Amino acid sequence: DSGVTQTPKHLITATGQRVTLRCSPRSGDLSVYWYQQSLDQGLQFLIQYYNGEERAKGNILERFSAQQFPDLHSELNLSSLELGDSALYFCASSGGDGPQHFGDGTRLSIL
Amino acid sequence: GENVEQHPSTLSVQEGDSAVIKCTYSDSASNYFPWYKQELGKGPQLIIDIRSNVGEKKDQRIAVTLNKTAKHFSLHITETQPEDSAVYFCAARHQTGTYKYIFGTGTRLKVLA
Numbered sequence: 001d002s003g004v005t006q007t008p009k010h011l012i013t014a015t016g017q018r019v020t021l022r023c024s025p026r027s028g029d030l031s032v033y034w035y036q037q038s039l040d041q042g043l044q045f046l047i048q049y050y051n052g053e054e055r056a057k058g059n060i061l062e063r064f065s066a067q068q069f070p071d072l073h074s075e076l077n078l079s080s081l082e083l084g085d086s087a088l089y090f091c092a093s094s095g096g097d098g099p100q101h102f103g104d105g106t107r108l109s110i111l
Numbered sequence: 112g113e114n115v116e117q118h119p120s121t122l123s124v125q126e127g128d129s130a131v132i133k134c135t136y137s138d139s140a141s142n143y144f145p146w147y148k149q150e151l152g153k154g155p156q157l158i159i160d161i162r163s164n165v166g167e168k169k170d171q172r173i174a175v176t177l178n179k180t181a182k183h184f185s186l187h188i189t190e191t192q193p194e195d196s197a198v199y200f201c202a203a204r205h206q207t208g209t210y211k212y213i214f215g216t217g218t219r220l221k222v223l224a
Binding site: 002004031033035041042043045048055056058090092094097099100101102103104105 | 143145147152153154155156157160200210211212213214215216217
C-alpha cells in the first residue's frame with residue numbers, strides 16, 4: 001500500500017460529460033502529480049501541485065484542470081469528454097526530496 | 112526538449128536468467144533516477160532509485176547503474192522469477208524546484224517458467 005488513495009477506481013461516462021477524479025496524498029506529502037496512461041502506453045505527465053499551488057505543467061489539455069486544497073487532497077477535472085480521453089489516470093505524491101509514490105489509479109471509460 | 116528513451120520495449124527471459132533494461136536521458140540537469148514496476152491493474156511501485164552522486168546501487172536481486180557522462184542508467188534484475196513479470200518504467204527527475212519527472216515508455220518483462 002503506497003498510502004496514496006484515488007477515487008473512484010472506475011468511472012464510466014459519455015462523450016461531452018464532465019468528471020472529477022480525487023486524490024489523497026500520503027500523510028505529510030506536499031506535492032501531488034497527475035498522470036495519464038492510455039492503453040499500453042507510458043505515463044504522460046499532466047500537472048503538479050505543491051502545497052496548494054501549481055508547480056509544473058505537462059501536456060494537459062485546456063479541457064482538463066486540477067487543484068490542490070488546503071488539506072492537500074487534489075482533484076482533476078475533465079470536461080467535454082471525448083472517446084480519446086479513455087485512460088488510466090494516476091495520482092502520485094512526494095515529500096521534500098523523496099520519491100514519488102503512486103496510487104492505483106482511476107480507470108476512465110468514455111462511451 | 113526533455114526526453115527519456117527506454118529499451119527494450121519488450122523482454123522475455125527464462126526463469127533464473129538476468130534481465131537488463133536501459134534508459135537514456137537528455138536533460139543534463141536531471142539528478143534523480145527512480146525505477147518503477149507496474150503490475151496489471153495497479154499503480155507503478157517504486158523498486159529502486161539512484162541519485163546522481165552515486166554510480167551504482169543494489170538491493171537484493173535488483174541493481175541500478177548510472178553513467179552521468181553518457182546520460183545512461185540501467186536496471187539489472189538477477190535470478191529472475193515469474194513474479195518479476197510486469198512493466199518497468201524508468202524516470203529522470205529535473206534538478207530544479209519543480210521536481211518534474213520524465214518517464215520512459217516502459218518495458219514489458221516476461222519471465223518464462
